Amino acid sequence: MSNEVKVGLLAIAAIAVSYWGYKFIMGKNVLLKSNTYKVYYPKVDRMQVGTQVFINGVPVGSVAKVALLNDVDRTVEVVLDLIPEMTIPKDTRAVIESTGFMGGKAIKLMYDKPCSGDDCAEPGDTLEGEFKGLLDSMVGEEAVGDYATVLQKSLQRIVDTLNYALLSENSQSPIAKTIRNLDATMANLNSSTAQLDQMLRRSSGNIQASLASVESITGNLERNNARISAIIANADSLSSQLVAADLQKTVNEVNTSIQELRGTLENANKAIAGISGVVDGINAGEGTLGQLVKDEALYRNLSNLTREADSLITDFQDRPYRYMPLKSRRKVERYDRQDLQETGN
Structure with missing residues (x-):
């Protein structure tokens, strides 16, 4: 090989x-050859393939298939695979039980008595399915009532203990203090309500007299309604007259201001007319200013005179020795030569 x-x-x-x-x-x-049976459950609570099947605590098989059917109720189909030599009655109930608080599951086959012959279920038959909760699985149906009684008593003792610790008269807890303060507040409120009731009883006569006075005043107002309306109308007319008088006074003041402004404008027009006449005279050549504007020869003479005066002033600033008295001609010429040498001319 x-x-x-x-x-x-x-x-x-x-x-x-x-x-x-x-x-x-x-x-x-x-x-080994095995027997398979079908069971239908409304729910299986996360049971998986491989979950053990027991009879009286002895494993006799396992779960071979878990499938969700596509029907209206979404039924779960579970296939049980039992050992070949295991026979079970047709009325066997396959009960899903919890094996612990961590979510473990197991299937327990339950029946009243063993089967023989035609009473035994054939491989492929459908068994009755049942689902038990955690409490039923842990303590059993017969002990649920006892455990409920024990739990009720324990809860009652806890409630009594909390009631004494939190609500008793000697308790210093915030809840007990709040309740005591609330009781005191309610007592004060009742006392205040009683005092207010007594006060209202004693003052009922005064209140009735005050109401009667108010009713009398209302009646007087109703009887004198016409007079009150006339007074209001007269007040309205008087206020209208006052408004009209103030408006007439304002109009008179505005008219006076307009008259004064009109006089000021007339004076301004007269002043402008005088200035216009002076300008016309200057344009016509009247007076010294007019001749200066119109006579070109006079303008040229004044311009030449201005130029010569400016030259004389400049020469006086540059050569003041020429204009000093008692200076000889010879000294003046020497100074002129010195100025020429300094200027480089």
């Missing part, structure tokens, strides 16, 4: 052993 054939056979054997081991871990021995 070649090495390739040996390796192939070894691989096939390894795959077969792995498949058997996986099925065995999931609770099914593929080397």
Whole structure:
């Protein structure tokens, strides 16, 4: 036998052993013939394939399939795989129970008596399904009432203890203090209400007299309604007259201001007319200013005179020695030569 054939056979054997081991871990021995039964539940609470099936605490099989049917109620179909030699009656109930607080599940097969012959269920039959909650699974149906009684008594003792610790007269808890303060507040409120009632009783006569006075005043107002209306009308007319008088006074003041403004404008027009006449005279050549404007020869003479005066002033500033008295001609010429040498001319 070649090495390739040996390796192939070894691989096939390894795959077969792995498949058997996986099925065995999931609770099914593929080397043994098994019986399968169907059970339908409204819910299974996260039960998985491989969940153990027990009879009186002894494992007799496992869950081979969990499937959700596509019906109206979304029923769950569970297939149970039991060992070959196991026989169960047709009226067997497959009860799902919780095995602990961590969510573990198991199926317990329950029936009244063993079967024989035609009373036994055939492989592929459908069993009755039942689901138990955590409390029923842990303590059983017969002990639920006892546990409920014990729980009720324990809760009652806890409530009594809390009531004494929080609400008793000697308790210093914030709740007890608040309740005592509320009782005191209610007592004060009742006392204040009683005092107010007595005060109203004593003052009922005064209140009635005050109401009578108010009624009398209202009657007088109703009887004198016409007079009051006339007074209001007269007040309205008087206020209208006052408004009209103030408006007439304002109009008179405005008219006076307009007259004064008109006089000021007339004086301004006269002044402007005088200035216009002076300008016309200047344009006509009247007076000294007019001759200066109109006579070009006079303008040129004044311009030449201005130029010569400016030259004389400039020469006086530059050569003041020429205009000093008692200076000889010879000194003046020497100064002129010095000025020429300094200026480089």
